[in-house]
Amino acid sequence: MDSKIILFTCNWNAYSGLEAAGTERMSYSPMVYPIRLSCLGRITPGIILKAFEKGADGVYLLGCSESECHYQTGSHQVEEVYLESQNLLTLLGYGKNQLQLDFIPTGDGASFVEKVENFVNGIQDLQSDK
C-alpha cells in the first residue's frame, strides 16, 4: 500500500545524512518527501497538522541532538512542538507513531536510511492493521 510520508529535516545533521545517503547510492522509500528547514526549531504544530490535513500518513522530524544543535535552542524547541502536536493529533484520532522525532549524527547516511526506513515500516504496519 502506498503511503505519503513527510520528512522534515534540519539543514545540518539530518540533511547532511540525507546527502550522504545519496552520494553513497543508498536508497530509501520513494514514499518519503523530504522538506529541508534551516532548523527543526522552526517547525510549528500548524505546519505538522497541515501535512496531515493534506493527506500525509506520517510526519517524521529528523534533526540534531541537543548538544549538536547549530542554534543551541532548536532541539529543545522542536521537542516542545513535537509533544504539543502529539497531543493534538491524539485528540484528532491519529496514532502516536504517525508523528515521530529523532536525530542522527552529522553526515551519517546509513543512520539516516535506517531511521527513515523504520519510520516508513511503522506507518505501513499501521495501515495494514486498519
Place this chain on the structure above:
Amino acid sequence: MNSIMESIQSNRVWFCLDCGKCSSVCPITRHMVDGYSSPRLLVETAIGNGEDEILEDPLLWTCLTCKRCSEICPSVVHFSEFIQDVRELARGQNHSGECTHSGMIQTWSRMMVDPEMRQNRLGWVEEGLRVSTESDTLYFVGCLPYYDAAFEKLNIEGVSIANAALKILNHLGIEPVVLEDERCCGHDQFWQGDMDTFRGLAEVNLGNIMDTEAKRIITTCPECAWTLKHTYPDTIGDSGMEVLHLTELLAESDLSGIIPGNQDSSIQKVTYQDPCRLGRYSGVYEAPRDLIMGLGYEIREMDHNRKASLCCGTSCWSSCGQVNKKNQVERLREAKSTGADLLITACQKCQIHLKCAQSGPVLEGELQIDIRDLTTLIADHL
C-alpha cells in the same frame, strides 16, 4: 451573501457615512498607530471605492466583531454582520486575515469537516463524574480539549472547565449527553467568512446532535452558545433545541443549598470580564454577576463593563498584532486598578488571550492578576 450592495442595504451601513460615532469606542480604531481603521472608513471604502478595493483591504480583517460599535450606534447599523458578509465575499477571491498560532486552529477545524473522522476526545472526563447517552440535556464541550493541548504553556483552564461543568450539572441532578465526535462549532470560520468549513462543521454537528434524545444544549463557551443558538438555525438548520450558556441555566436553577459561601478566604474582591458573545451578543450581563455574588465575593467593576465592556483583544484566531495587544494590556490594567484579587471570565478565549498578554516579559509584573473561569470557580464551591 451575493453582493456588497445587498449587504450594505440589509445591514443599513450607509448610515455610517454621515456618522462615525463608533470610532471613539472601536477597540481597533482607538489603538491603531500605523494607518487608520474605523467602521466608518471601511464602509466608505465599500461604497465609495468599489467592491474590489474593500475585498482587498487588509483592514477588513482587523474588526473583532465585538459589537461595541452597535451598542453606541444611533442608527441600528449591523456592522459586525456587514463585516461577516464582506469577508465571505473576500474569501471567494482568496483573501483572508493572517492566521495566528501558525494556523493550527484553522487547520484542525478544517480536518474536522471530514464526517468519517473519529476523534479521541473524551479522555478528559474525570472519574466519578457522570455522563449519559439518554439525557434530555446535551453538554457541548467545544474546543476545550484542544486548547488544553495547544496552550499548555499559558497554564490555561481547558478541560478543567469541562469537568467543572459536569460536576455542576451532576450536582443539579443532570447527567448530560457528551458527544463522542463533537466538532468545532465553526464560530470562527463563520466570522472569518470561511463558509465552506463552517457549513461542513455545522452539518456534522447538527447530525450528531439530532441523533441524541436531547431537548436542550448547555455550553460553557459563549461562542458555541451563540453559534448553536443563532448561526446554525440561520444558515444550516434548526435543531429545535433550547441552547443555553451554563450561566443562563444556573440563573434559572434553584441553587439553594448548592453553592455555599466563599471558601477561599484569600480572595475577597473579584472583577468580571464580559465576553462579547455572552454580553453584547446574548445580553447576559447579570446572571454571571449574580452567581459570583452568590459565591460570597464582592464584585469590583472595571471602568468598562456590561455593554461598554472591552473585548479581550483578539477574535477568530486571526490578525493578532500590536493593536490587539494594546487592548489586552488596557483591559488587564483596568482589572488591576479595581483592586480585585481575581479576574473572572466566562469564556475560555478571553482567558487564553489575557493570559497570553500576561506572559509577555516586558509588562510581566504590571499585569499580573489571577484569571479564572466562572465555571471552575463555581465547581470549587460545591
